[in-house]
Amino acid sequence: EDKVVQSPLSLVVHEGDTVTLNCSYEVTNFRSLLWYKQEKKAPTFLFMLTSSGIEKKSGRLSSILDKKELSSILNITATQTGDSAIYLCAVEAISGTYKYIFGTGTRLKVLA
């Protein structure tokens, strides 16, 4: 059965700290891995990683895909209180049809 596992489930840090969020997956016919940030309501897109693009960076956020280890990490440096959110990892796979499997998320709280 396809699955996506995120760790840790939750973490609390102080402003300025660096955090690393993990996502591992077991799916049939991996296509891409996506990271989302969910604050109060709807998720917002952060990165998409594929075999042809295994590292992405945007400001203080960066993500790496390790296809050998079937995992990805999301790094946030110099965290701010505005980074407090649930970070979701999703994998796009194809098994007869396309499908998207989400992890349960990592809840990040950044204290001032």
Add this chain to the structure above:
Amino acid sequence: DSGVTQTPKHLITATGQRVTLRCSPRSGDLSVYWYQQSLDQGLQFLIQYYNGEERAKGNILERFSAQQFPDLHSELNLSSLELGDSALYFCASSPQVGTGVGLRANEQFFGPGTRLTVL
């Protein structure tokens, strides 16, 4: 604001009833996705439509059905509702540009969600 609209915002109904959730994608986006998010299950992919046709299917119950209309808006129909169907239902859209077999997922823009409460 993602440009994706969903109606209604909240919906309260009784068990056994049927409801319809509506989604209008961003202008120009051909692909629409439906997700269910409940407290104990996280975000679950239900179904995807691309330009009017079903493209991908996830953990969608037989009591649920969806369609995408010629104007690209989409509706998710939930019938014989049960208490466990109470959740936040998100719609997302993407351009879904690709060639031939193996369309690549592009960034998905999520709507604000419809909160369904089944009493």
